[in-house]
Amino acid sequence: MSLLELRGISREVRLPDESVLPILTGVDLDVAPGEHVAIVGRSGSGKSTLLNLLGLLDTPTSGSYLLDGEPTDRLSARRRSRLRGEVFGFVFQQFNLLPRRTAAENVAAPLLYARGRDYLRRRSTAREMLDRVGLGARADQVPERLSGGEQQRVAIARALVRAPRVVLADEPTGALDVETGAQVMALLAQATAENGAALVTITHDLSVAALAGRRFRLERGHLSPLVEAGALGAATSDRGPA
C-alpha cells in the first residue's frame, strides 16, 4: 500500500482582484514507504505548493490525499498538526534554523512537540543525530556561525530527529554551491535511507534528481514522469529493487 497517495489534486488561490490562479491541476502521485522520489520543475511551477500539501501544511482545493490509506480531508486541525510532526520531517531551501539557538537546540526543537520518553530524552537524541551528520563537534554553535552546508546538515539532523516516515525536502541544495550541494544531498539520501524513511526531494537541479529512484516533472501545475534522453535506462533500473 502507498504511504502517500494523491488523486486528482488541484490547488487554486484567489488573487486580490478576485481572479482565480490555478497552481496545481489534477496531480496524481504515490509514494511508497522508504522510496526516494524527486520532483523537478522550474521556479514558480508549483513545487513548494505540492510539498506543502504533502506535508499537511496546506489543503488542496479539490482531489483526495490519502495518508496510510486514510483520507486527510476530514482531519481536525489538531490531528493534522500531530500527524505532521509524527510522520514528516522538513528540509527547506533557506535551512530555516531557529536563530540564536545552538545546533543542538535546533535539532532538539521538534522533540518539544513529542511526548514521553522522546520529549524527555530530547537533548541526548539531538546530540546523537548531530553525530550522525558529522557535526557532533559543533553542537553548541549557533547557526549564525555555521557555513551553509553545515546549516543544512543541522536541518537534516533536525528533520530526522523524530524518526519520520517521510522527509520532504524543498530545494535542499538551492542555497549551496554545487560541490557542497552534492555532499549535502548525498548525506540527505543516505541518512533518510538508513532511517528507512521515504524522501521526496523537490529541485530544479537534474543532478540532484538523479539520486532518486523515481523522478517527476512539474510543469505549470501538471505532474508527469520525467523522461530524460540518455538517463532513461538508469531511471528504469533504479526503480526495480527500491
Added chain:
Amino acid sequence: MTGILGTLAEAWDEVRVHKSRVLLSLVGVFLAVFAMTSVTALGLMVAQVQQELAERSGGRAATVAVNAWDPVTGMPPAGEAWDAAVAELVQRYDIATAATIAYGETRFRMPGGTMPVQTRRVSPNYGDLHRVEPIEGRWFREGDRESLSPSIVVNEAFLTALGVPDLSSRPTVVIGGADPVRATIVGVVREGYAEELVAYRIDRSAGPWDAAAAVDPATAMYGGPSTLELWVPADQTDLVTETVKHDLSLALGGELQVDAYRTDPQGAEETIAMLRLAIRGAGTVVLVLGGLGVLNIGLVTVRQRIREIGVRRSFGATSGRIFAAVMLESVCATALAGLLAVGAAIVLVRNLPLERLLNNGIPIADLPGFPVAAAVEGMIAATAVGALAGLLPAIIAVRAKVIDAIRF
C-alpha cells in the same frame, strides 16, 4: 504532561534567547509593580500603625467613655455607690470590658530629687482595651490590688531617669508625699514623647497609701475625675450610650450628671479603604502603561518571528501550543519582573525609617511586617498584565499562514 512541560520549556527558551528584548519590555512592568507594591504595602502599614496608635489613646472599637459628676460641687460620685452601679450595668448588658482611667500626678523620688510624673490610674483591663503591650515585664493584674507594695508600669524614659537599664534588678521607686511608700516596677511600655516620663498605677487598691492619697487635697487638685470605659459591640454603641446615661444616673440617685460618648477612632476602616482604592487606581494606570509597552514589543517581535512560528508548525506544533507558547512567554517574563519588583519593594519598605516617618521617631511597639496582601497583589497584577499583553500577539501567531511564513 510532557505537553505542558514542553510548552513551559519552549516559553522559557524564548525568554532566555531574547533576554535583552524581554528585559527592555519589562522595565515598565517592573517599575509599575514596584511602585504599586511599595505604596500599597506602605499604605497598609501606615494605616495599621495609625490604627494602633489611635487605639492606644482612644481604645478599641467601640469604646464608650462614661463620666459622672455632681453638677453642683463638680465632685465625682462616692466610690462604693459608683462601683456597685457599674458592676450592675456591666452584668446587665453583658459588657465585655469595663475599665477605668483617671489622670493624675505622682511624686516619685528619683536619683536627682523628687519629680512629679503624669500618672494614669487605671484598672488592669485598661490594658486590653488600649492594646497595651509591655516591651518588658508585664501589665497589671487584679492581684496587684492586694499587693503590699503598689505595682507600677513605666516607660523607658522613666527607667532611664531612675538610672536602671531594665527590670532584671527588680527595681523599685519611692512614691513621696505625706505617707511615702516603695512601689515595684512590674512592666515597661514604649510610650511618651522624647524625654517625657510616663507611669501607670492601679486605680484602686487595698493599700493604706491609697486611702490616704484619696483624701489628700493636693492629689485631688491635680487628679482629674475617673472615667469609665466600656468595650461594647460597635453596632450597639448608640444603644449602650443612651442606656448607660439613663441607668447610671438613676442608680446614683438622679442627682448626678452622667455623660457617655464614643472615644475609639472611627471611620478608620473607611479611610484605609479609600486609601487602598486610590493607590490601586494609580497603580492600575501605571500598570496599564507598562502593559502597553509589553504589548507593543510583543507585537513587533511576533511579526519578526512569523517564520519561526511557521517552522515550529512544521514540527507539529498545534495552534494551542503556538498560542500557549507566545502567551506564556509574556506571562513568564512579566511574572519574573513582578517577582523582582515585589522583592525590591520588600527591601525598600523594610529599610525605610518608618518610626521616624510615622511617629516622630518614637518607637512603635509592634511595627507591622511587610503585608503579604501587597506582595500577592503585586504578583497577580504582574501576571495578569503579562497575560493581557500576550493575548494579541498570541492570536496573531496562531492566525499566521504557515505556508506564507516559511516561504522565502
